[in-house]
Every structure is written in C-alpha cells, then in structure tokens.
Amino acid sequence: MVSERAVRIAMALENQPYPRDVRVRAEAEALARAGHDVTVLAPRARGEARRERVDGVAVRRFRALDAGHGRAGFVAEYAIAHVALVRLVACELARGADVVHLHNPPDTLFVAGLLARAVGRRVVFDQHDLFPELLESRFGPSPLSPVARAAQWAALCTATVVLATNRSQRELALARGRLEPDAVVVVRNGPARATLADAPAVRPGTLARPRLVYVGELGPQDGVLDLPDLLDRPPLAAAELTVVGDGACRRELEDAVAARASLAGRVRFTGRVPHARVPALLADADIAVDPAPGTALNHRSTMIKIAEYLAAGLPAVAYDLIETRRTAGDGALLAAPGEPAALADLAGRLAGDEALRRAVAVRGRARAEELVWERSEPALLAAYERLDG
Numbered sequence: 001m002v003s004e005r006a007v008r009i010a011m012a013l014e015n016q017p018y019p020r021d022v023r024v025r026a027e028a029e030a031l032a033r034a035g036h037d038v039t040v041l042a043p044r045a046r047g048e049a050r051r052e053r054v055d056g057v058a059v060r061r062f063r064a065l066d067a068g069h070g071r072a073g074f075v076a077e078y079a080i081a082h083v084a085l086v087r088l089v090a091c092e093l094a095r096g097a098d099v100v101h102l103h104n105p106p107d108t109l110f111v112a113g114l115l116a117r118a119v120g121r122r123v124v125f126d127q128h129d130l131f132p133e134l135l136e137s138r139f140g141p142s143p144l145s146p147v148a149r150a151a152q153w154a155a156l157c158t159a160t161v162v163l164a165t166n167r168s169q170r171e172l173a174l175a176r177g178r179l180e181p182d183a184v185v186v187v188r189n190g191p192a193r194a195t196l197a198d199a200p201a202v203r204p205g206t207l208a209r210p211r212l213v214y215v216g217e218l219g220p221q222d223g224v225l226d227l228p229d230l231l232d233r234p235p236l237a238a239a240e241l242t243v244v245g246d247g248a249c250r251r252e253l254e255d256a257v258a259a260r261a262s263l264a265g266r267v268r269f270t271g272r273v274p275h276a277r278v279p280a281l282l283a284d285a286d287i288a289v290d291p292a293p294g295t296a297l298n299h300r301s302t303m304i305k306i307a308e309y310l311a312a313g314l315p316a317v318a319y320d321l322i323e324t325r326r327t328a329g330d331g332a333l334l335a336a337p338g339e340p341a342a343l344a345d346l347a348g349r350l351a352g353d354e355a356l357r358r359a360v361a362v363r364g365r366a367r368a369e370e371l372v373w374e375r376s377e378p379a380l381l382a383a384y385e386r387l388d389g
Contacts, residue, residue: 006035010092011101012112014081018042019054023189030377032056041088078106086112107131107151113158122387125159133297137221161383163187166323168300185383189304190371191311195279200313200361210239210351213285216305218247223291228256235348244281246272282312287350290318294337310368315360317346331364
C-alpha cells in the first residue's frame with residue numbers, strides 16, 4: 001500500500017539502537033515502503049556508523065552514555081539522550097520533517113513533541129511500554145513515580161495520534177490521556193510472516209534432558225532471576241537452558257547459576273545476537289519459557305518473545321498474564337502467576353509427553369499466523385493516513 005500523500009518522518013528512539021529494536025524497524029521499513037521519507041534518530045552502538053541507510057531508512061545516531069543500571073545512572077542516561085535527541089529532532093524539523101514519531105520509553109521525549117507542535121507539525125506517540133509501571137518495577141515507588149506519570153500524560157496529550165501495542169495499553173492511554181477513541185490505534189508487535197517455521201519440529205519420545213530456551217531482555221521486570229530456581233525443581237532437574245539476550249540482570253543471573261553446583265554445564269548464555277539468528281536458536285530447543293511475573297506492567301505488556309516462540313512452532317510455558325493469554329491463545333501452557341512450581345510442572349509435562357508437545361506446538365504455530373507483522377502494518381499505515389484528518 002503506497003500512501004496518497006508522502007510525508008517526511010523523524011523517529012526518535014532512546015531505549016535501543018537501530019535497527020536492533022524490532023518494532024521500530026518494522027514500522028520504519030513499512031512506512032518507507034509506503035513512500036514516506038523516514039529518518040530514525042537513535043543511540044549509537046559499538047561499531048555502528050553515525051549515519052547510514054538501512055533498507056530504505058535513513059539513520060542518524062548519537063553517542064549514548066552507559067552509566068550503569070542504578071537510579072542515578074538511569075537519570076543521567078536519559079538526560080544526555082534527551083539533549084541529543086531534542087537537538088536532532090530540531091534539525092530534522094528545520095529540514096522539513098512533517099511528523100515527529102516518538103518511541104517510548106521514556107515518555108519524557110514529549111519535549112520534542114512540543115517543539116514539533118509549536119512549529120505546526122504533527123506528533124505520533126508510540127507507546128511500547130507503560131513508563132510509570134516500568135520505573136516502579138525497576139526501582140519501586142520513588143520520587144520518579146509522579147514525574148513518570150506526569151510525563152506519560154504530557155506525551156499522550158501532545159500527540160496527534162497514539163499507537164499502542166495492545167488493547168490493555170490502549171485502554172490506559174484513553175483513560176490517562178482522556179483521549180477520543182479514534183486518537184489511539186493498536187499496532188501489535190508480531191514476527192514477519194517469512195520467519196514462521198514451516199511446521200513444528202518435535203523431538204520424539206520422553207525427553208530425559210529437555211532443552212529449554214529463554215529469549216529476550218534480562219531485566220528485573222522479566223523474572224529472569226527466577227530461572228535458576230525453576231531449573232532446580234524436580235520436573236526440570238535434568239533440563240538444559242539456553243538464555244538468549246542481555247540486560248541489567250545478566251551478571252547477577254550468571255552469578256546465581258555459577259553458585260549452584262546442580263546447574264553446572266546446564267545453562268548457556270549467548271548474549272545479545274542478531275535478530276536473524278533467533279529462529280535457529282529456537283529451532284534447537286524443545287520448550288520455551290517466559291518467567292515474567294504477574295506485575296501491573298507485565299499484565300498489560302505484549303511479550304514479543306511469546307509471538308516468536310509460537311512462530312517457531314515451539315511449545316511454551318508462561319504465567320497467565322492478561323496480554324500473554326491474548327497473544328498465545330491456546331498455543332501455550334499457562335500457570336497461575338506467582339506459582340513457580342506450577343510453571344516447572346507444566347514444562348515437565350511437556351518434556352514427558354510427546355503428544356502434548358506436538359499438540360501445543362501445532363496450536364501455537366496456527367496462532368502465529370494471526371499475529372504476523374503483516375496483519376499489523378495496515379493499522380500503522382491507516383493511522384498515518386488519518387494524520388491530516
């Protein structure tokens with residue numbers, strides 16, 4: 001679908017380098033294919049060029065600060081990124097950008113949106129995560145909490161159009177921003193159709209040493225520090241685990257694994273890998289796991305990893321969170337939140353029952369067909385078409 005009126009778009013991204021962020025890359029490339037002129041402004045990872053073009057998308061990068069994972073480092077990182085991003089947005093506006101597309105977190109980038117509105121341009125606020133709940137999951141209630149809620153309100157009110165990743169986030173955006181229903185559009189995360197496995201590949205028989213896999217961010221909100229306990233429970237006492245990803249908790253998780261003699265040789269860390277390698281790592285596993293606990297943030301978050309597990313035709317276990325259930329449907333086995341023994345039991349059941357593994361994998365692969373990015377892309381393009389309305 002080619003837009004009837006092409007516009008110049010400046011996307012501001014603080015939380016991840018580009019093109020590492022899967023959602024931002026999918027959106028930027030979709031808009032570029034539709035004929036829009038897209039520039040992504042993002043932090044510069046090691047080895048990346050300051051400027052380049054990636055699959056039709058112009059990228060301008062700034063040098064970010066790695067100040068650690070504590071509260072002071074968090075504030076310093078965002079402060080420096082804000083200065084860089086607001087400056088780059090101002091430059092893009094001077095070059096004629098029609099739309100400033102703000103990706104959160106953080107929501108405090110609304111300052112760049114105010115600058116765009118002041119010169120008569122439009123603003124898209126892309127709510128990846130619930131910023132106040134994200135901060136509280138990392139640091140608990142703190143003086144940052146009211147600041148985060150005020151920033152979220154300002155970001156929602158500054159936007160011409162708000163994009164949300166799921167129904168739960170749309171409902172909160174409407175309530176907290178007091179917005180009209182047509183101002184908030186759901187654009188779900190989802191794997192590209194080309195990445196879907198042809199069919200589930202299920203190892204036969206009872207699995208004495210099942211191969212588990214976890215893919216995603218290693219953050220405190222993700223429950224990854226519970227993985228050693230999960231592997232020490234009787235149903236998974238011989239299981240192996242591959243952890244794919246990086247984040248604030250990686251060192252602590254590695255230390256926790258190393259401290260348990262029972263886990264020696266059973267856990268492998270790959271670190272962050274190119275997204276194109278993820279399907280092969282999933283294909284080598286028997287069971288996927290998501291230990292994200294039942295917090296206010298997680299109940300309302302769409303876990304990209306769940307869709308990737310389904311796309312790989314891989315039977316998965318997770319906690320029964322609102323958006324995890326909406327994403328997986330009957331394509332995963334779900335345990336009551338806060339019940340790690342139940343989560344381990346579900347994984348153990350899958351390891352011991354080939355027919356169950358195959359049934360869950362087949363249902364998950366079928367569900368993945370409904371989640372592919374190609375089904376979300378029209379909603380994104382339609383939202384841009386309505387910007388002039």
